[in-house]
Amino acid sequence: MTLRHRTSTFDMLELHRFDKPLVNCPLLLDPASYFPDTVDLTQDSAAREYWLTCFEDAADRYVDRAIKSQPDSCDVNERAHKFKQKYLQRLHELRNNPSAYGSLTVRSLLDTHEHCMKEFDFTDPYAQQKQYENEQALKLLPEHFRQLEKMTWDNRQLALVEGLLAGNVFDWGAKEVVNLMQKGGSFGFLEARSILQVRPWLVDSLEEWKERLKGPPHRCAVIFVDNSGIDIILGIFPFASELLQRGTKVVLCANSWPALNDVTYNELIILAKRVAAVSPTVDKAMSDGRLCIMESGQASPCLDLRLVAS
Numbered sequence: 101m102t103l104r105h106r107t108s109t110f111d112m113l114e115l116h117r118f119d120k121p122l123v124n125c126p127l128l129l130d131p132a133s134y135f136p137d138t139v140d141l142t143q144d145s146a147a148r149e150y151w152l153t154c155f156e157d158a159a160d161r162y163v164d165r166a167i168k169s170q171p172d173s174c175d176v177n178e179r180a181h182k183f184k185q186k187y188l189q190r191l192h193e194l195r196n197n198p199s200a201y202g203s204l205t206v207r208s209l210l211d212t213h214e215h216c217m218k219e220f221d222f223t224d225p226y227a228q229q230k231q232y233e234n235e236q237a238l239k240l241l242p243e244h245f246r247q248l249e250k251m252t253w254d255n256r257q258l259a260l261v262e263g264l265l266a267g268n269v270f271d272w273g274a275k276e277v278v279n280l281m282q283k284g285g286s287f288g289f290l291e292a293r294s295i296l297q298v299r300p301w302l303v304d305s306l307e308e309w310k311e312r313l314k315g316p317p318h319r320c321a322v323i324f325v326d327n328s329g330i331d332i333i334l335g336i337f338p339f340a341s342e343l344l345q346r347g348t349k350v351v352l353c354a355n356s357w358p359a360l361n362d363v364t365y366n367e368l369i370i371l372a373k374r375v376a377a378v379s380p381t382v383d384k385a386m387s388d389g390r391l392c393i394m395e396s397g398q399a400s401p402c403l404d405l406r407l408v409a410s
Contacts, residue, residue: 122397125406127405139206152209163184169224194212211402224358237289240334244334245338257309257313260342263335270361317343318346320349326362332368344385352372352392354395359401362401372393
């Protein structure tokens with residue numbers, strides 16, 4: 101029996117080490133059939149070409165972000181360019197042999213980026229960007245709460261959902277968003293809301309959601325949070341506050357480790373205290389244990405409900 105010639109340049113297995121056991125999310129209806137990704141890029145050639153090109157085109161931006169994140173390091177330029185070399189090498193290999201390592205998905209491409217960054221000691225290259233965006237969003241939060249309080253119930257529900265959608269615009273993992281943000285000028289929460297599509301949205305269940313809100317409160321709502329800054333502070337926290345006022349217990353779950361500009365568990369603990377300082381609802385809920393901050397066990401920009409912290 102002859103061994104198949106090894107064409108891969110992947111020369112090691114990379115694993116995250118978790119201090120807590122990871123389990124299936126208990127709300128999965130059928131964990132055995134659940135798969136967290138919607139597109140298998142080994143099968144969809146057009147999607148594969150699009151995403152590989154997106155990640156290749158973003159390589160210089162990743163290098164720039166890495167260098168800016170460690171201004172006091174004497175070898176930061178060398179490490180950043182070594183990252184780029186290895187990262188592009190891996191993308192090139194996947195372009196030539198997309199099924200070499202099983203399914204190829206957007207998740208695996210994002211995880212490849214994160215692994216390469218960490219390999220060259222860029223553990224949280226978006227740390228400064230996250231801190232800046234958090235501070236800017238916190239300045240807007242008191243007035244945002246006041247505006248929500250003045251609205252009718254119907255208008256407030258729409259505004260809260262639009263806040264979630266607008267907040268998700270600020271995702272540094274999205275090519276179009278990065279291009280928009282890097283054009284400079286003032287682009288904030290109001291601007292993000294102004295570019296939302298007019299209803300009906302592609303997936304629009306707002307009316308059904310409002311009808312449900314007229315019934316008894318949910319016992320518990322678990323929200324897996326995403327981006328730092330406007331998303332978490334002006335999107336998620338006001339939405340969570342509305343649920344808390346209905347008597348619902350709210351659990352905010354954040355990544356255990358950094359990934360792009362996603363808020364982490366440790367960062368979220370600090371942000372929740374900052375939000376509580378301007379929101380009596382959030383403050384009381386934290387004191388009563390009705391607002392809980394938990395880590396998800398994730399270290400990726402993509403959520404995998406097969407592996408959540410127990």
